[in-house]
Amino acid sequence: MIVALFAIFFLHIGNGSSDGGDGNGIQLDEDLYNRVLAHAGTMIAHDATITDRLRNGEVEALNEVAKSMNDSVDRLSSVLVWHALADDGSQGDDYEAYDEAEGYDYHCHIPSALALGFSYDEADMARSLHYFLMATSKKGMPHQAGMYNAGRLYLELDDPRGALAYIRACATLDQTHPAYANYANPQMSMAAQMAVKMAG
Numbered sequence: 001m002i003v004a005l006f007a008i009f010f011l012h013i014g015n016g017s018s019d020g021g022d023g024n025g026i027q028l029d030e031d032l033y034n035r036v037l038a039h040a041g042t043m044i045a046h047d048a049t050i051t052d053r054l055r056n057g058e059v060e061a062l063n064e065v066a067k068s069m070n071d072s073v074d075r076l077s078s079v080l081v082w083h084a085l086a087d088d089g090s091q092g093d094d095y096e097a098y099d100e101a102e103g104y105d106y107h108c109h110i111p112s113a114l115a116l117g118f119s120y121d122e123a124d125m126a127r128s129l130h131y132f133l134m135a136t137s138k139k140g141m142p143h144q145a146g147m148y149n150a151g152r153l154y155l156e157l158d159d160p161r162g163a164l165a166y167i168r169a170c171a172t173l174d175q176t177h178p179a180y181a182n183y184a185n186p187q188m189s190m191a192a193q194m195a196v197k198m199a200g
Contacts, residue, residue, distance in 0.1 A: 111143075167196055
């Protein structure tokens with residue numbers, strides 16, 4: 001009986017495909033999952049399929065609900081959901097890897113890592129940097145806003161070498177990753193290019 005009281009219940013949220021036991025599934029404790037479902041119920045007017053998508057294990061549906069929770073009064077729950085989606089035990093990329101053109105294989109949800117970077121931005125710069133670095137996966141599409149904000153935080157943390165590496169990566173995303181050139185934000189690229197010129 002006592003063991004049952006202290007047991008943690010996890011509900012498995014898949015990644016939109018068969019998990020196959022590889023550990024890529026997302027786990028939420030029962031209370032958080034119930035809060036997510038309750039909030040999703042308030043979103044039905046905008047998306048009638050949201051609760052079905054959640055129950056089917058669609059990660060993007062979980063992220064949509066987390067964003068909506070963050071915009072409303074339940075920011076803590078949104079951060080917990082983003083942690084469940086983003087955390088894979090890695091430390092994220094680093095600028096030495098960028099300088100040496102090494103790859104980094106981040107398997108979890110990059111938009112959630114980015115959301116956590118913004119969530120921790122003012123309260124904990126080192127933790128914020130950790131999540132922005134995770135969003136700069138090199139084997140997937142490096143997230144340009146993650147690169148820019150990693151560079152910005154490195155500068156605020158008095159690491160100009162790291163700042164320059166990430167701002168340069170942000171400025172040249174369309175050249176270094178031509179397959180993702182359509183995803184590069186022209187204004188962000190231009191701002192980063194100006195920052196690199198000013199630093200050089």
